[in-house]
Amino acid sequence: MPIVSFTPHLKRHLECPPEEVSGETLGEAFHQIFELNPQLRGYVLDDQGALRQHVVVFIDDAVVRDRKRLSDPVNSDSEIFVMQALSGG
Amino acid sequence: MNDRFFAGTRKGLFHVERGDREWAIKKVDFLGDPVTMLLHDSRDGTLYASLTLGHFGVKLHRSKDNGETWTEVAVPVYPEGAVYASGQDEETGETETKPASLDEIWALEPGGPDQPGWLWAGTIPGGLFLSKDHGETWELVESLWNREERMGWFGGGKDRPGIHSVCVDPRDSQHVTIGISCGGVWETRDAGASWELIGEGLRAEYMPPNLQNSLNIQDAHRLSQCLSDPDKMWIQHHNGIFRSSNGAKNWTEMENVPPSSFGFAVSVHPHDGNTAWFVPGVKDECRIPVDNQLVVTRTRDFGESFEVLRNGLPQDHCYDIVFRHSLDVDSSGDRLAMGSSTGGLWVTEDGGDSWSTISNTLPQIYCVQFAKSQPGS
Numbered sequence A: 001m002p003i004v005s006f007t008p009h010l011k012r013h014l015e016c017p018p019e020e021v022s023g024e025t026l027g028e029a030f031h032q033i034f035e036l037n038p039q040l041r042g043y044v045l046d047d048q049g050a051l052r053q054h055v056v057v058f059i060d061d062a063v064v065r066d067r068k069r070l071s072d073p074v075n076s077d078s079e080i081f082v083m084q085a086l087s088g089g
Numbered sequence B: 001m002n003d004r005f006f007a008g009t010r011k012g013l014f015h016v017e018r019g020d021r022e023w024a025i026k027k028v029d030f031l032g033d034p035v036t037m038l039l040h041d042s043r044d045g046t047l048y049a050s051l052t053l054g055h056f057g058v059k060l061h062r063s064k065d066n067g068e069t070w071t072e073v074a075v076p077v078y079p080e081g082a083v084y085a086s087g088q089d090e091e092t093g094e095t096e097t098k099p100a101s102l103d104e105i106w107a108l109e110p111g112g113p114d115q116p117g118w119l120w121a122g123t124i125p126g127g128l129f130l131s132k133d134h135g136e137t138w139e140l141v142e143s144l145w146n147r148e149e150r151m152g153w154f155g156g157g158k159d160r161p162g163i164h165s166v167c168v169d170p171r172d173s174q175h176v177t178i179g180i181s182c183g184g185v186w187e188t189r190d191a192g193a194s195w196e197l198i199g200e201g202l203r204a205e206y207m208p209p210n211l212q213n214s215l216n217i218q219d220a221h222r223l224s225q226c227l228s229d230p231d232k233m234w235i236q237h238h239n240g241i242f243r244s245s246n247g248a249k250n251w252t253e254m255e256n257v258p259p260s261s262f263g264f265a266v267s268v269h270p271h272d273g274n275t276a277w278f279v280p281g282v283k284d285e286c287r288i289p290v291d292n293q294l295v296v297t298r299t300r301d302f303g304e305s306f307e308v309l310r311n312g313l314p315q316d317h318c319y320d321i322v323f324r325h326s327l328d329v330d331s332s333g334d335r336l337a338m339g340s341s342t343g344g345l346w347v348t349e350d351g352g353d354s355w356s357t358i359s360n361t362l363p364q365i366y367c368v369q370f371a372k373s374q375p376g377s
Helices: A026-036 A038-044 B148-152
Strands: A003-006 A055-059 A079-084 B004-009 B012-018 B023-029 B035-040 B047-053 B057-063 B071-073 B083-088 B095-099 B104-110 B119-124 B128-131 B162-168 B176-181 B184-188 B196-198 B220-225 B233-237 B240-244 B252-254 B262-269 B272-281 B296-299 B307-309 B327-329 B336-339 B345-348 B356-359 B365-370
Touching (some): B012 B345, B023 B356, B035 B365, B047 B104, B057 B104, B083 B148, B176 B220, B233 B262, B262 B327, B336 B365
Antiparallel strands (some): A055 A079, B004 B012, B004 B365, B047 B057, B057 B071, B104 B119, B119 B128, B119 B162, B176 B184, B233 B240, B240 B252, B262 B272, B272 B296, B327 B336, B345 B356
C-alpha cells in the first residue's frame, strides 16, 4: 500500500499523520486522504484541484510532474511526501 | 469610546488594549503567520482572522472568546471551472483567462443587525462571497461574478483584481456598496441578487484619455461610508480623493489636497460624514511619505479644506506607508489607530490632533480594527 507523509510545517496547522492508501495515481491517493481528513484538501490543493503553487510532492524521490490533474502513477509500495516548496517561504 | 483594537500583521494578530493611561500590546495570536484580514463583529463580539499562508493558502479562524480559543472555519472556494481575465492574446486580442483560486480575503464585513451570522467576503481574484452561518459555509455571489464587465477588471496593488471594500448600508442591509481594484464601484439593493455599476465622476489618470471616466476600471483604493449619514461616502482613489453625497452614485474630486492626494486608506467619522482622515504618500511611483514625514490629513468640512496632522508622528527619515485597511476610527470618532508597512503602530484620542506611538518595530501591518460596540449601545 502506498504511504503518504506530510511536512512537519503542516502539522503546525492541523493533524496529518502518515496514511496508507490505495490507488494508481496521485489523484486517487489524495482522494482517499481527503476523505479521511477533508480539511487537509485546501492546504494541499487550490480551488481548482491543482497542487498549490508552493507545495511540492515527491513520489519515490521524484518530483510530481502533473500538478494540475495529479495523474502521476503510484505503485503499491510507493512513498509519497507532501512538502512545502522553499519558494513560498 | 473603544478600549481595544487588533492589528493583523505579517507575523501574527496583535491585541492592543488601553490601560489607565497608555495603550499596550497584550498578546499575539498566530505568531509567525500572516494575518492579512480581520473582523471584530460588533453584532455578537465574534472575532475572525484570515491567514494567508505562504505555502498552504488562505485559512479563516473564528473566536467567540476574544481570542482565547480559535476554530478554523471554511474559506470561500471558487467553483470548478471559474476563471478570471489574465490578459489578452497578442495576436487575436481575445481575452485570456486563468483558473480562479482564492488568493486572499481582502474584505470581511458583517451583514446588518437583521442578518445574524451573515458575512461578506471580498476576495482576490475578484469574487464576492456570502456566508449566512458565521463562516461555516460560503457561496460565491454569482450575480456579480457572471457580469460580463468582470472580464474587464484587472489587478491594482495586487496582481489580480480584488474586492477590498464592502459597505453595508446601516439603514437597509439589503443595500451593499463595494469597491474593486480595479473594477470600480458596484451596488446591490437586493442583498446581492442584482448589481449596478455606479461611480460617475471618478477619474482614472492611469488610463488613456478616452477611457479615464469609464466606471468599470476605476481603482478606488478604499471606500468608506458614514454610519450615521450613509449617503456621504469617501474614496481614496489611486490618483485622488473623491467624495459623494448621494451614496456613491456621483463623485467629486478634491483638488489641491496638502501635501498629496495619493494614498490607500480613508476612514470616515461615524457620526459626521463631513469628517474623514487620509494618510498621504508622494505618488504612485514613489510610495513614501512626502518629505519623509508621516502625516495624516483630515477634513471636517466635507473636503472644502484639509488639515495636515503630524504631532507625535515620525518626521525624520520615515518611509512608512499605511495600507488601505490599516486606518480605523472607533465608535466615538475621537480615537483612531493606524499601522504601517514597516511596523509602526500609532493611536490618537483627539481625532488626530496628537498621536502616540505604540511600537515602531512590529511586523508589516495589513489591517487595524477597533473592537466596536453595537451601534447605539
